[in-house]
Amino acid sequence: MVLPVMTNFLVLVLLLVSCHLKFLICTDTINQAKFIRDPETITSKGGVFRLGFFSPLGSSNRYGGIWHNQVSVDPIIWVANRDRPLEDSSGTVKISVDGNMLVSNGQNEMLWSSNVLRIMNSTTCVQLLDSGNLKLQEINSSNNSLVPIWERFRHPTNSFLPSMIITNGKGEEALRSWKSSSDPSDGNFSASLDPQNHPEVFIGKIGSPYWRSRPWNGQVFIGVLNMRSLYLEGFTLVDNKKGPIYLTYNLMNQSFLFNLALNPDGNLVQKYWDDQKQNWEIRWSALNSKCNVYGTYGAFGSCNPKSSPICSCLRGFEPKNMKEWNARNWTDGCVRKTPLQCERSNNSLEIGKVDGFFKWENMKVPDLKEWSSINGDECRDCCLANCSCIAYAYNDFISCMIWTSYLIDMQKFSKRGINLYIRVPDSELNYNRKVKVTILATVTTGAVSAFVFTFFLCRCMIKRKASKELLLSRGERAYQVYSGVNMLLNEMKKMKLEDLQLYTFGMLVTATDNFDSSNLLGQGGFGPVYKGKMPNGQEIAVKRLSRASGQGLQEFRNKVVVISKLQHRNLVRLLGCCIEGDEKILIDIQLLDNVRVDPLTGYMSPEYAIYGRFSEKSDVYSFGILLLEIVSRRRCTSFHLDDQAWSLPGFAWESWTAETLAAFVDPVIYALSDEIAILRCTHVGLLCVQVQR
Template sequence: MGFRHKTNSGPMLQVFMFVTCCLCLELTCAIDTLRVSQSIRDSEVLVSNGQNFKLGFFSPVNSSQRYVGIMYNIPILTVIWIANRDKPLNGSTGKVEISEDGNLVILDGQKGVVWSSNLSSSVANCSAHLLDTGNLVLQDNLSGMVLWESFRHASDSLVQRMQIITDLRTNEKNILTSWRSPSNPALGSFTATIEPLELPQLVIWNASDPYWRSGPWNGQVFIGISDMGVYLYQNGVHMVNDNPGTAYMTFTYFNASVLTYFVLNVSGILQQKLWSDGKGDWEVTWSSIESECDVYGKCGLFGSCNAQAVPICTCLPGFEPKNIDEWNADNWTSGCMRKTSLQCEKNTSVGNMGEQDGFLRVKTVKLPDHAKWFPSLEADCGSQCLNNCSCIAYAYYSGIGCMQWTDILIDVQKFSGGGGDLYIRLAHSDLDNKKDQTAIIAITIVLGFIIIAICTYFLLNWYRGRKQKCWRLLTRPRETDPGYSKQSLLKDYVNGVKLEEVPFFKFEMLSEATGNFDSVFKLGQGGFGPVYKGTLPCGQEIAVKRLSRKSGQGLEEFKNEIMLIAKLQHRNLVRLLGCCIEGEEKMLLYEYMPNKSLDSYVFEKDKSSMLDWERRFNIICGIARGLLYLHQDSRFRIIHRDLKASNILLDKEMNPKISDFGMARIFGGDQTEANTKRVVGTYGYMSPEYAMDGLFSIKSDVFSFGVLVLEIVSGKKNRGFYQTNNHLNLLAYAWKLWNEGRDLATIDPTIEDSFVETEVSRCIQVGLLCVQHSSEERPTMCQVVSMLENENVTMPEPQEPGFYTGRSAAGFAVSLDWNEDSVNGLTVTTLSGRA
């Protein structure tokens, strides 16, 4: 009996489940669409097909009232459009549905209509779609016609492809209106509109008074936003005014994957915001008001505002304060008035003709409001204004043409760049005074410059004479060098560089400067030999590198370093001051770096905390700029071949300077790579193609730089670092964390309280890009500098690093006799190095 019952109920249960699944499937497919007989309750949302936007109920901060709005589909509540701005719901019983007449409506708990789309005529079959642009459209399902859309009823936000419109022919306006307060989205007092006069511009109003304006549109930018006009153009802002009396503004950001929008906040400031995945928050990238001078008419009629000056307000040339007491009290609302009446305004009967009015040019300003456009060529614009007594100023701007002003000049602002040149009509006497003042100022400046130049000349001569006298005591002619004739390898020219151009110091002077090379003054020990601190009689501190007779390096490296570094001048390269050659003694003199080398900070636990993230990032960028100079900007293309932490010296401000050019090589202008049988460098920093095949190029240095970046970020050495469980070296460990999305776990614990997440992630990604196994995939240093210093640069995903397993690479074994001090022999057991 039980079995038969189970058999009979099975098909019914299957039918029920099938119907239920179909209904669920329909709701799932219609997640971005609301149809007749469906509704959205307080806990439900519509989500656009691309997951960018959602429509649902929300409460503003510090408020319990409920509103229906369109929001970005991100963790932080960001509302771009609200239906019931002035009619909030007091509970969570509201719902959104399509009424019988086809309107989209919001109903309260008693089914009363709180808000409606207010279609002019009834439509039987409608549906509402939330598009991935953030536009909510109400559509006739039979004809496909859009009956209503949220983009035509803006709130306080402008998203991509949305339009701010003013059409005087149809009396249509789509404007932005601020919230009343951060907790109340009701209509506020600030609005942003397009004023489609002959010269359309964006204007923000405080009630009925202008609060800010963009200046006219010239076809590419708003000319009243200083250099930010170019910024808005690059960010896809467009103004269209093809028909008289009609204009609209829209924007499309160049990177479609980036979330960005404009919002008019409660303070009347229009801001552009970009979503930062790294910070998990919005970043303000542009604001309409950044100083007091951006506020409309800050200095009153005929006044000019300059945010960099004190006081910020002055009268335009030929004008003076209307109320001097108010002006001195920093109250500029009364503005300025003309000093001298214009000649054309006087009674110019015969015999009473005076000097004709003229124009004074005021450069790089925000042009005044209320400009009138005239169809004139640039050459005729001024004369046309001069012949019209009511014309008090003119300007000519490419893309706009001739503009003229009558009656008043208001909202003039001085720009450091951009803007336009304004020609103000003045009485002839004011023009003469201005010319006299200009002449006096010019003469004063010229005389001051001459006096300063003469004083500077004598001071420089005195300083040079004193310095040359001191250096003559320290240095000597090469011909007096007792070892000069015996050192046959030291030629006058080495690859076109004269050794005689490098100052030669006396041995006894250097011995005295270093306390007879006392160990107390010893700074360190390198492959070249010991390095000592010294002080010259002139008081200049120096570092003396003394070639050890037991050193693996010799005359070739000594000569190579003189040849290369003597001609290099860059703030991130250590400066060679001279050398000493006497008998068996060979020494190099450098500028003294009080903070020694980078490795003494990065890898030392007691000192690593002295390098916070800001200093580490500056060091990384400085090394990158120094390498870029070597690879691209110096007289020769130079490959360093031994870039490592111990060869990065730090000055007193912790600025990095690349040192030790004994292993460096010069490339010709069209040479990109070379190979060698003698592989030199330091294990852990050498690129795979160099270590295995002796092939080196600028990409070899890029690989070393990448290792160095990861070491600076992590505080750990690549060589000798292995993760206990996986036997990974630093490169492989960073690569593993990157693939797992845990790249920030790479950072040195001592900088956890100071690092900037986006900068650290960018540096790790740059480091991994630089250590990729294939040299062709690695970036150039020019690209590296761009990626480090520009957050907006799109970077490729890194590929597998070279030697990423740490103990073997790409399946072949390596026998490497390494020396910590950079002179390395290399034997490849399965591949033979190229000659």
């Protein structure tokens, strides 16, 4: 009797040790020895995500799911029993006898299962990772290693996180929207990858098209206007030839919290967590315009969100139902005004000029395309030779696209679209040519008239100038120089600017070695700046105003007086000036070798440009512009952003007030820098560029 008792005791000890080892192996896990009961939770190792039970806002039902753990507003990224909710708090998440992960109620009824049919070893555990993935893993008893047999990244609900994949809608690797914000059961919308030759993301509403991204061109989806390249956003389309094509993405800065989710209304929205506002902010959304909803404007209609109304028929087409169209119901679309020549030739004896193509620039290409690997010229010829071909487009990566049925879901972009060539009768092209001829004739007539007028005006001015130059003598020129210097001396005495020196042109020629190019420090807006050295050893900077600057003697005198009087502590001290003949030169202190701060350079503040007021606050504006340029990596002097903003400060202010600063800040800086510092720099820059009243 002793031996059987000892044997049973040893078996019990081994089982306890085994369970203990499993628990140690599977930290942040659920296993046979450990399960969670509502409201208990488990947290990923780094504390990024939490698994447990929740109730949606406005509902008392309970669901097993995963959510962000580090933020105050918790979007649910995955739901297990989304179609079979619990009506009380009796839910548990555990490992079943056969090794599957289960969600069950107080009556031990299974509400959801990982449903892995073949588990070699029923000793399993579930581990929650900092990526948001949830893995069901077998424990290899020989070496205590973990072998994944199921993971929730391959079974998403409505959220698309970094490292997840989306494939075609036939499998489970597609997003499914919630029915409503309070009901996570399967909604009316799904998002998946349409696996064509050049795949695109497709959102369907109960099986019907609702939104398309348009094809992938190797870096972006060409129909997603604000999508950045894979190098910035990390989106990648993978075709490994051994399995299905899939879309995934990874962030450059892993510390950022992002959430890309399919909303109950069918909108695919990317959000990021704003630490300062303690809220999720929208970075991008698929349905940012009514133009993006599939079929809003019917066949052969085009949409432009910047136009009013937003929908219009293509060239050569007219509304199918004018009454509905005028009521802004565009779903019936448009029809041709005149049949194509190839159609007339096939149906009658009438023969006319060959059809042609009208080019629409920067277009979001239509749906229902066919693909070909031929080049651009061959693409046109192929379409022209086929009467069924009604449009074509070409892209270097995507190659030739041809449409043979009808054109639907088109949109006009302000940039980054594709040129779309629509087949039209020759009469439509003739109309276009007539308009061009009329415009050309008008412009030509105006140009000839302007030329004749300018010719006689120039002759008159040349004669007057020649007469004037004959009257001028060297004495008169000397008087002009003397008069200018005398006026400046009087102004200096009046303003008590006795320290300002007057230099002769000969002194500056000697100091700069006859303005040698080796002494050139730089080229400003008004002329070149040279390094010079006076006989006493003092190094100076000599700014020689260009004759093309447009500044006269009076303007130059006023500038000298204003700068001398100001003596701003942030500006280089002005030593003096030179006025001789056509020469107008400023001289100030040379700070470092080939480095100089010049008071005629930088950005001119609005109060100085508009009202002529120059004060110690004037260079605050320049500092603000520099801050905004650094943060956005855009130059103020060459700024252009479609029709959204007329200036860099204007774009910064619009982004600040609309709380969409991510659109203004350079993506690399945004990804690699502290967001609070970026916000502070932008705020200081905006404060500096305010107009001083």
